[in-house]
Amino acid sequence: MARPTNVGIHAMDVYFPTTYVSQTDLEEFDGVSAGKYTIGLGQENMAVCGEREDINSVCLTAMENLLEKYGIGYDQIGRLEVGTETIVDKSKAVKTTLMSRFNEHGLFDVEGIDSKNACYGGTAAVLNSLAWVESSSYDGRYAMVVCGDIAVYEPGPARPTGGAGVFAMLIGPDAPLVVEPGVRGTHMEDVYDFYKPTMVSEYPRVDGHLSNACYLRALDGCYNRYADRYEKAVGEPFSLSSADYSVFHAPYNKLVQKSFGRYLWNDWLRNPTAHPELDAGFQEYAAISADESYTDRAFLKHLVNISKERYGQMVQPTELITKQCGNSYCGSTYAGLLSLISEKQDELDGKRVLLFSYGSGLAATQFSIKVADGAGVKEIAEKADVHARLADRTKITPEEFTAVLAHREESYTKFDYSPSRPVSDVAKGTYYLTEIDALERRHYARALHTSAAPLLAAAQNTAAGTAPRMVHRQGVRALPRFTSLMAPAVRLARRVFHR
Amino acid sequence: MARPTNVGIHAMDVYFPTTYVSQTDLEEFDGVSAGKYTIGLGQENMAVCGEREDINSVCLTAMENLLEKYGIGYDQIGRLEVGTETIVDKSKAVKTTLMSRFNEHGLFDVEGIDSKNACYGGTAAVLNSLAWVESSSYDGRYAMVVCGDIAVYEPGPARPTGGAGVFAMLIGPDAPLVVEPGVRGTHMEDVYDFYKPTMVSEYPRVDGHLSNACYLRALDGCYNRYADRYEKAVGEPFSLSSADYSVFHAPYNKLVQKSFGRYLWNDWLRNPTAHPELDAGFQEYAAISADESYTDRAFLKHLVNISKERYGQMVQPTELITKQCGNSYCGSTYAGLLSLISEKQDELDGKRVLLFSYGSGLAATQFSIKVADGAGVKEIAEKADVHARLADRTKITPEEFTAVLAHREESYTKFDYSPSRPVSDVAKGTYYLTEIDALERRHYARALHTSAAPLLAAAQNTAAGTAPRMVHRQGVRALPRFTSLMAPAVRLARRVFHR
Numbered sequence: 001m002a003r004p005t006n007v008g009i010h011a012m013d014v015y016f017p018t019t020y021v022s023q024t025d026l027e028e029f030d031g032v033s034a035g036k037y038t039i040g041l042g043q044e045n046m047a048v049c050g051e052r053e054d055i056n057s058v059c060l061t062a063m064e065n066l067l068e069k070y071g072i073g074y075d076q077i078g079r080l081e082v083g084t085e086t087i088v089d090k091s092k093a094v095k096t097t098l099m100s101r102f103n104e105h106g107l108f109d110v111e112g113i114d115s116k117n118a119c120y121g122g123t124a125a126v127l128n129s130l131a132w133v134e135s136s137s138y139d140g141r142y143a144m145v146v147c148g149d150i151a152v153y154e155p156g157p158a159r160p161t162g163g164a165g166v167f168a169m170l171i172g173p174d175a176p177l178v179v180e181p182g183v184r185g186t187h188m189e190d191v192y193d194f195y196k197p198t199m200v201s202e203y204p205r206v207d208g209h210l211s212n213a214c215y216l217r218a219l220d221g222c223y224n225r226y227a228d229r230y231e232k233a234v235g236e237p238f239s240l241s242s243a244d245y246s247v248f249h250a251p252y253n254k255l256v257q258k259s260f261g262r263y264l265w266n267d268w269l270r271n272p273t274a275h276p277e278l279d280a281g282f283q284e285y286a287a288i289s290a291d292e293s294y295t296d297r298a299f300l301k302h303l304v305n306i307s308k309e310r311y312g313q314m315v316q317p318t319e320l321i322t323k324q325c326g327n328s329y330c331g332s333t334y335a336g337l338l339s340l341i342s343e344k345q346d347e348l349d350g351k352r353v354l355l356f357s358y359g360s361g362l363a364a365t366q367f368s369i370k371v372a373d374g375a376g377v378k379e380i381a382e383k384a385d386v387h388a389r390l391a392d393r394t395k396i397t398p399e400e401f402t403a404v405l406a407h408r409e410e411s412y413t414k415f416d417y418s419p420s421r422p423v424s425d426v427a428k429g430t431y432y433l434t435e436i437d438a439l440e441r442r443h444y445a446r447a448l449h450t451s452a453a454p455l456l457a458a459a460q461n462t463a464a465g466t467a468p469r470m471v472h473r474q475g476v477r478a479l480p481r482f483t484s485l486m487a488p489a490v491r492l493a494r495r496v497f498h499r
Numbered sequence: 500m501a502r503p504t505n506v507g508i509h510a511m512d513v514y515f516p517t518t519y520v521s522q523t524d525l526e527e528f529d530g531v532s533a534g535k536y537t538i539g540l541g542q543e544n545m546a547v548c549g550e551r552e553d554i555n556s557v558c559l560t561a562m563e564n565l566l567e568k569y570g571i572g573y574d575q576i577g578r579l580e581v582g583t584e585t586i587v588d589k590s591k592a593v594k595t596t597l598m599s600r601f602n603e604h605g606l607f608d609v610e611g612i613d614s615k616n617a618c619y620g621g622t623a624a625v626l627n628s629l630a631w632v633e634s635s636s637y638d639g640r641y642a643m644v645v646c647g648d649i650a651v652y653e654p655g656p657a658r659p660t661g662g663a664g665v666f667a668m669l670i671g672p673d674a675p676l677v678v679e680p681g682v683r684g685t686h687m688e689d690v691y692d693f694y695k696p697t698m699v700s701e702y703p704r705v706d707g708h709l710s711n712a713c714y715l716r717a718l719d720g721c722y723n724r725y726a727d728r729y730e731k732a733v734g735e736p737f738s739l740s741s742a743d744y745s746v747f748h749a750p751y752n753k754l755v756q757k758s759f760g761r762y763l764w765n766d767w768l769r770n771p772t773a774h775p776e777l778d779a780g781f782q783e784y785a786a787i788s789a790d791e792s793y794t795d796r797a798f799l800k801h802l803v804n805i806s807k808e809r810y811g812q813m814v815q816p817t818e819l820i821t822k823q824c825g826n827s828y829c830g831s832t833y834a835g836l837l838s839l840i841s842e843k844q845d846e847l848d849g850k851r852v853l854l855f856s857y858g859s860g861l862a863a864t865q866f867s868i869k870v871a872d873g874a875g876v877k878e879i880a881e882k883a884d885v886h887a888r889l890a891d892r893t894k895i896t897p898e899e900f901t902a903v904l905a906h907r908e909e910s911y912t913k914f915d916y917s918p919s920r921p922v923s924d925v926a927k928g929t930y931y932l933t934e935i936d937a938l939e940r941r942h943y944a945r946a947l948h949t950s951a952a953p954l955l956a957a958a959q960n961t962a963a964g965t966a967p968r969m970v971h972r973q974g975v976r977a978l979p980r981f982t983s984l985m986a987p988a989v990r991l992a993r994r995v996f997h998r
Contacts, residue, residue: 003502003635090586090695091703092860093616100689108686108720113616113623113862117592124612128627131634136502136680137626181635187607190599196589197939199698199912204590205939221607361591363612413698440696440704 006372007133008175010142011070012380014338015062016165016325017053018427019394020045021401026160029398037160042253047164047325047393048401049150051411051421052432055086056097057444059146060431062166063098064446066144068429069383072170074105078141079132081112083121083330085196085359086149088442097442098146112143118194119249120359122147122167122330127365129171130179143171148331152405154203159405161252163326167334176376177337177369180352183233184367185225187218194360202412212255213294214362219259220290222356222366223266230368239267239274243368244351245344246314247336249358250322259356260311261303265293278306317343324390333357337369338384345381349374415440423447505871506632507674509641510569511879513837514561515664515824516552517926518893519544520900525659528897536659541752545825546663546892547900548649550910550918551931554585555596556943558645559930561665562597563945565643567928568882571669573604577640578631580611582620582829584695584858585648587941596941597645611642617693618748619858621646621666621829626864628670629678642670647830651904653702658904660751662825666833675875676836676868679851682732683866684724686717693859701911711754712793713861718758719789721855721865722765738766738773742867743850744843745813746835748857749821758855759810760802764792777805816842823889832856836868837883844880848873914939922946 022045023037037043049058059082067074080102082094093114102110111132115124122145129143148166153159193211196204230238240246240263248256267274268282285299293299320339322328328335333355340353348371358364371377396404411417416438426432426447435443521544522536536542548557558581566573579601581593592613601609610631614623621644628642647665652658692710695703729737739745739762747755766773767781784798792798819838821827827834832854839852847870857863870876895903910916915937925931925946934942 003633085590087586087589088696090589090698091584091615091617092691092694092696093619093862096616096687096689096860096862098689099687103688108688109684109724110687111626111685111864113614113619113858115612116590116615117595117612118590120592120612127610127636128630131627131630131636134502134635135630135633137630137683184636185608186610188595188598188609189602189607190595190597192591192938192940195591195939197587197591197914197941199589225608359612361595363592363595365610415696439691440694441691442696 003134004138004173006174006178007130007181008171008179008369008372009169009177010172010175010376011066011072011170011383012334012338012341013062013066013069013168013384014165014321014331014335014386015058015065015148015168016047016321016328016389016393017049017058018392019048019050019396020325021048021396021398023160026398026401029402030160040254041160042257042323043160043326044323045325045395046160046162048396048404049164050404050425051407051419052423052426053150053430054088054433054442055084055150056088056094056442057431057433058148058150058164058166059084059094059098060101060444060446061429062148062168063144063146064101064431065429066168066170070170072142074102074107076141077102077110077144078139079112079129079143080110081125081128081143081145082114083116083123083125083145083147084114084149085116085118085121085329087116087196094146097444111137117363118359118361119149119251119329119332120357120361120363120365122334123357123359123365124363126169126171126179127184133172134181145169145171147334149329151327151329152202152408153206158206158208161327163322163328165321165325165328165331165335167328167331167338169334176371176373176380178372180368180370183226183229184365185222185227185229186363186365187221187225188363189214189218191360191362193362200413202408209295211360212258213291214360215251215255215358216259216262216294217290218358218362218364219262219356219366220266222364223263224270226366226368227266227270237271237274239271240264240310240314241275242352243354244314245318245340245353247318247333247340247353247355248315249332249356250319250336251327251332253319253323256315256319257304257311258300260315261307264307264310265303281306320390321386330359338380338386341377341381342384342386345378346374348377502633503637503672505673505677506629506680507670507677507868507871508668509671509674509676509875510565510571510669510882511833511837511840512561512565512568512667512883513664513820513830513834513885514557514564514647514667515546515820515827515888515892516548516557517891518547518549518895519824520547520895520897522659525897525900528901529659539753540659541756541822542659542825543822544894545659545661545900546823547895547903548663549903549924550906550920551922551925552649552929553587553932553941554583554649555587555593555941556930556932557647557649557663557665558583558593558597559600559943559945560928561647561667562643562645563600563930564928565667565669569669571641573601573606575640576601576609576643577638578611578628578642579609580624580627580642580644581613582622582624582644582646583613583648584615584617584620584828586615586695593645596943610636616862617858617860618648618750618828618831619856619860619862619864621833622856622858622864623862625668625670625678626683632671633680644668644670646833648828650826650828651701651907652705654901657705657707660826662821662827664820664824664827664830664834666827666830666837668833675870675872675879677871679867679869682725682728683864684721684726684728685862685864686720686724687862688713688717690859690861692861699912701907708794710750710859711757712790713859714750714754714857715758715761715793716789717857717861717863718761718855718865719765721863722762723769725865725867726765726769736770736773738770739763739809739813740774741851742853743813744817744839744852746817746832746839746852746854747814748831748855749818749835750826750831752818752822755814755818756803756810757799759814760806763806763809764802780805819889820885829858837879837885840876840880841883841885844877845873847876
């Protein structure tokens with residue numbers, strides 16, 4: 001069988017929580033100078049997950065919403081991989097929790113598992129999925145990637161760089177967003193710039209200055225390897241002018257602003273005539289060492305200045321979600337892509353998008369997407385409906401935000417409890433945690449807010465002895481509890497309600 | 500470019516610690532009846548990692564030993580993925596630690612990261628690597644998989660089911676061990692049979708009975724899907740007779756003994772004439788439900804009895820390492836494969852090996868290997884030299900074993916310390932932990948026990964500012980410390996010593 005071609009992204013959606021805190025409010029609350037977060041970090045708002053959301057619930061929500069919006073059945077998914085660093089279990093993958101929905105439909109044959117390394121897991125999942133579609137194991141069903149995180153930091157300067165978001169994507173051949181084959185560039189190193197060795201805490205250890213330098217070093221490595229492969233594959237010189245848009249992993253927007261000009265610097269190092277108007281300015285920095293170039297203030301400022309106009313064209317349209325939701329770690333690069341789609345839905349046909357994905361530790365990859373079908377992209381924008389959903393969120397105060405994080409801290413290793421926050425707060429269609437039981441197992445339900453719907457919906461029997469039970473109560477459908485511990489007779493007798 | 504064919508395993512090696520405890524000794528120590536572990540669990544010895552070994556060090560050792568034995572350079576590896584559930588950092592991947600060795604050689608362009616779900620991570624890594632080789636991103640370099648775990652349990656009945664081991668494999672086209680394309684079967688469910696939600700402890704939560712039933716249910720699902728695809732692809736009926744050997748994920752050997760006969764039962768359910776001699780016996784159980792079939796003692800005994808002869812031929816040669824080292828979680832299935840290669844090195848040409856990989860939570864896949872090159876397999880056996888290395892280990896007492904685990908418990912969340920055990924205890928060629936520093940960063944060295952060797956070896960400068968420093972002290976070479984925190988001037992000036 002011939003290898004499938006034009007493999008890429010067919011569908012895409014985001015889940016972000018319905019509550020957020022304003023960075024302006026946070027500046028005041030933290031007693032820092034006005035603009036420290038909004039200009040210094042370049043962030044506007046930060047998404048905040050409530051007590052009833054954990055990484056499993058937000059991934060369930062993202063997956064289910066995508067499939068519902070596109071009318072795709074679980075039976076059309078042949079591979080599902082999760083990328084996250086929000087670890088609530090050192091063994092059990094988030095993917096297995098997502099399988100609960102497939103199992104309810106009698107489906108079990110879905111390859112893929114969790115990929116883990118800081119913010120790189122999403123891209124690892126995407127690359128693995130692309131390879132699967134191109135491989136002899138591809139069976140015509142979609143590969144699905146669910147990636148994202150709940151990013152929280154201890155009180156202090158890193159706290160406003162948190163955020164939350166999960167992205168779900170369908171990957172297959174002949175996609176509207178084709179990931180260009182054979183041209184990506186990867187850079188990996190052993191370094192402790194951001195890591196989570198403290199088992200009793202959800203917070204990372206971060207060396208911010210080191211991490212910024214690592215990010216730039218990885219960007220140099222990836223960009224040059226990407227460019228080398230592009231030139232070999234396409235037979236033309238590569239420079240930033242070869243691309244139309246540029247998406248970054250965005251821990252906070254200011255780092256993206258500082259990084260973009262580096263592409264032009266790399267172009268100049270590769271070929272001084274790539275951008276003739278920049279040659280004189282770069283000549284002044286010809287002697288700068290690689291290490292100095294990551295920290296020298298004058299040089300970094302020069303990069304920002306000379307790239308401002310291009311930044312407005314190529315990067316600004318990619319900032320919507322990351323500025324409004326903050327860092328979603330494994331989702332961040334895909335936040336940039338979906339922002340671009342949301343902002344430029346009518347202008348993307350035939351365009352090339354460069355993507356840079358970075359995960360501390362470190363793992364980074366540069367790849368590119370060629371838009372093959374403008375109409376398909378427009379459909380993604382309409383279905384994701386990002387602008388309206390962002391506008392529809394509820395602002396909470398810095399005090400409430402602080403209380404939410406204090407509660408996360410307290411409950412991080414807690415079990416044998418049910419969250420106290422009322423279920424009526426949970427937005428329709430959102431999965432939420434109902435209980436962490438005495439054996440530390442997590443249980444979920446989905447908010448429907450339509451008391452009769454589940455019982456009136458079509459019912460079906462699933463494969464004997466293997467499918468979880470659906471419990472109807474209080475207008476929500478609960479996901480399985482104690483499923484496999486139930487007596488066989490109970491299991492054989494039960495029926496599964498689903499839409 | 501045409502898709503590469505006959506993709507599979509080119510090289511394979513195992514690392515297990517040089518110390519073990521005898522299950523017979525443990526039976527006496529624990530005051531249980533003689534035979535409870537040796538016959539009841541079917542285990543002989545259990546590998547024990549010392550204080551100076553963690554998941555990063557054992558993976559470093561496995562990777563380096565494989566490359567040295569085969570004379571493969573780091574520049575020949577284009578992809579490296581790790582499968583493990585021994586999590587020492589919730590963000591930083593083990594893969595990034597392995598990158599330290601590549602970085603020392605100025606190499607950074609290596610795709611792949613960590614896959615995580617209980618004992619399934621190794622197989623996820625293998626499947627991802629196979630797909631990469633078949634994909635448009637394959638660049639002619641090998642994919643490498645490093646998978647395994649340090650399996651430890653709290654005191655009690657599960658403790659003797661621990662173990663340790665890491666397997667390293669090179670994957671590429673035209674391999675001696677070809678993974679048969681397009682015929683694998685996968686089964687995934689959301690279930691809490693074995694999981695690690697307790698962040699402050701290294702130990703899992705386990706429901707043994709549930710996990711055994713899950714294992715058998717997953718085996719049924721995988722085997723039938725495998726058989727369906729085989730029949731479609733090959734155009735012939737599939738039964739156990741289509742294979743020559745059968746490798747299992749082996750938490751403990753008795754579960755494997757109980758599971759193997761299930762293949763014949765599934766054959767009968769698919770086609771009552773598949774094994775005419777078994778028809779009458781199976782007819783007696785024709786009414787048994789799937790759930791009953793996982794626990795009914797008479798039925799399970801029947802399966803063992805009717806499969807005994809086939810077991811001796813097809814499974815027994817796969818038991819060597821798992822019986823001697825215990826469970827290596829993500830490595831277990833590959834322990835079975837390497838055992839078979841070690842036991843039957845002259846008889847494997849043209850043979851088909853069935854492999855069943857299971858990870859709780861749960862994720863399972865059945866796939867098969869066709870041996871395309873008997874000489875290549877013999878080389879793997881000779882280089883791995885498993886029999887001699889197993890015989891060369893040191894037995895420790897149950898008291899010493901208990902002390903080791905007590906020490907692991909105490910030090911699990913500890914940092915800012917250096918292990919107290921003398922470095923002279925570490926076997927030559929083995930990486931070991933030198934320190935977990937005040938910032939919880941882990942540092943490693945490799946035991947060489949040849950004081951002059953490193954300094955006499957060839958030296959080279961590596962890519963500026965990015966490669967770690969090698970420190971020579973006490974006859975061992977230390978891996979990088981504080982590398983990226985060093986002043987640029989220091990970094991630019993340093994030289995890297997390596998072989």
